[in-house]
Amino acid sequence: MKTLTELLEASLWTKTLSREQRDRVEAETSLKDVAAGAFVCRKGDPVENWIGIVHGLVKMTSVSPEGKTTTFLGVAGGGWFGEGSLIKDQARKYDIVALGPTRLALMPKATFDWLLDTDIAFNRFVIAQLNERLAQFIAMVEIQRLLEPDARVARSIAALFNPVLYPAMGPDVQISQEEIGYLAGVSRQRVNQALRVLENAGLLKVEYGGLRIHDLEGLRSYGT
DNA sequence: TCATTAAATTGTT
C-alpha cells in the first residue's frame, strides 16, 4: 500500500460511507512519512489526529525513569489507532515509535468527531475496534502469565495479524528479533530460540530483519 | 557496477 486512497480502500470503516463522506475524509486526511526509529508522537502530546498506518509498523511504548522500555502493542498495516485518547480528549499516554520506514495517515480530530456525530456505522466500527483491542489486551495478560516463552512469542506475532485491527497485513513483517522480544516480554536470545522452534514447526520462516508467516492459525493457537 | 566499510541483526556461548 502506498497511497491514502489504498488505505481507505483497505479499511473496514469506509465501506459504509456515502460518496460525499468518503470524499470529505479523503480531502481532510493528510499523509506523513516517518523514518525508522522516529517518534510518531510522544507521551504528553495533545491528541489532534486519528492515525492510520498506510505501510510499515509502529509500536506503543512506555519508558521508565531509569530508561527501561516496555512495548505494549504493535500496530500494523491498515490499522488505525488513537481513538481512545481522541474520545476522552486527553493527552497521549504513551510514546508511538516507528519500527521501520512508515507512512501514516492523519485524520484531524474534527473529521473524526464529524464521523462519530453523523454516521452510525462508523460508531459501530469504533465500538468493534475498542472491543477487539480490549480482547487483545486481556489475551495478552493471560498469555504473559500462563504460557511458556515459545507460545508467548508465537501469539505476540499472531497479534500483529489481527484481521479486524489490521486488515491490510500481508504475510511478511519487517521486525527485528529484539523488537519481538519487547512485544512478547522475553529476551532477544529467547526470541531467537523460539523462532527456530516455530520455524521447525512450519508456522513461519525466519528472514533477515523480519518474518514470513506460513500458518497464522497455528501461531494463534500455539501451546494449547 | 563493483569493492570496501560501517551499521544492524542474528546466532552462540
Place this chain on the structure above:
DNA sequence: AACAATTTAATGA
C-alpha cells in the same frame, strides 16, 4: 551479557 558471524546499507572509485 558479551562476542562472533552474517546481512544489509552506504560510500566512493
